[in-house]
Amino acid sequence: xxxxxxxxxxxxxxxxxxxxxxxxxxxxxxxxxxxxxxxxxxxxxxxxxxxxxxxxxxxxxxxxxxxxxxxxxxxxxxxxxxxxxxxxxxxxxxxxxxxxxxxxxxxxxxxxxxxxxxxxxxxxxxxxxxxxxxxxxxxxxxxxxxxxxxxxxxxxxxxxxxxxxxxxxxxxxxxxxxxxxxxxxxxxxxxxxxxxxxxxxxxxxxxxxxxxxxxxxxxxxxxxxxxxx
Ligand code: ADE
Numbered sequence: 133x134x135x136x137x138x139x140x141x142x143x144x145x146x147x148x149x150x151x152x153x154x155x156x157x158x159x160x161x162x163x164x165x166x167x168x169x170x171x172x173x174x175x176x177x178x179x180x181x182x183x184x185x186x187x188x189x190x191x192x193x194x195x196x197x198x199x200x201x202x203x204x205x206x207x208x209x210x211x212x213x214x215x216x217x218x219x220x221x222x223x224x225x226x227x228x229x230x231x232x233x234x235x236x237x238x239x240x241x242x243x244x245x246x247x248x249x250x251x252x253x254x255x256x257x258x259x260x261x262x263x264x265x266x267x268x269x270x271x272x273x274x275x276x277x278x279x280x281x282x283x284x285x286x287x288x289x290x291x292x293x294x295x296x297x298x299x300x301x302x303x304x305x306x307x308x309x310x311x312x313x314x315x316x317x318x319x320x321x322x323x324x325x326x327x328x329x330x331x332x333x334x335x336x337x338x339x340x341x342x343x344x345x346x347x348x349x350x351x352x353x354x355x356x357x358x359x360x361x
Pocket of ligand 1: 263
């Protein structure tokens with residue numbers, strides 16, 4: 133899958149994709165992440181990309197023209213499943229959306245900064261607006277890193293253990309069960325006996341029951357959804 137990410141602060145995106153699982157996914161050509169600096173499309177000798185908002189008010193707005201030229205350039209050579217704008221007033225991201233987006237071939241992700249982007253760009257090009265939660269960050273870079281990570285780990289081959297993504301929290305609206313590793317006893321706290329039993333069926337049932345219990349306690353809203361499905 134290809135992610136084309138348009139950013140005014142591309143440096144912010146260097147680290148999240150340069151380590152661990154995503155780094156390996158890029159190296160193995162399972163995902164490609166292109167980061168496009170909107171400043172390349174800036175206007176005039178100073179490569180201006182933002183301006184004051186009409187009607188007054190604090191905060192700069194990313195100008196329509198640089199974004200339009202950048203988006204049109206990309207559209208001239210590629211087809212996109214979605215053109216996404218990261219914004220705190222978008223639909224709240226969740227595992228179901230990650231699952232659905234992981235079936236895409238190519239996504240364009242546009243990141244706002246300052247006060248946001250000119251509304252006309254949203255009206256004309258954006259097919260999906262995504263928020264990662266009800267709080268405001270300084271720009272879309274961190275939110276983009278969040279969604280690219282959660283989408284990428286669902287692409288076959290990105291995780292070593294093919295079943296691992298399926299047992300994540302939020303798949304099936306259940307939180308993941310507790311996990312333990314060596315040693316089997318620390319400060320008098322023991323690993324649950326069933327996990328040492330070697331009995332796969334009992335272990336699976338225990339994990340499922342723990343998931344149900346944890347979800348019921350911590351996220352009754354998800355628990356109800358799980359019961360409905
Ligand atoms: N940009 C700023 N805050 C954001 C949020 N919560 N989600 C997505 N994009 C954002």
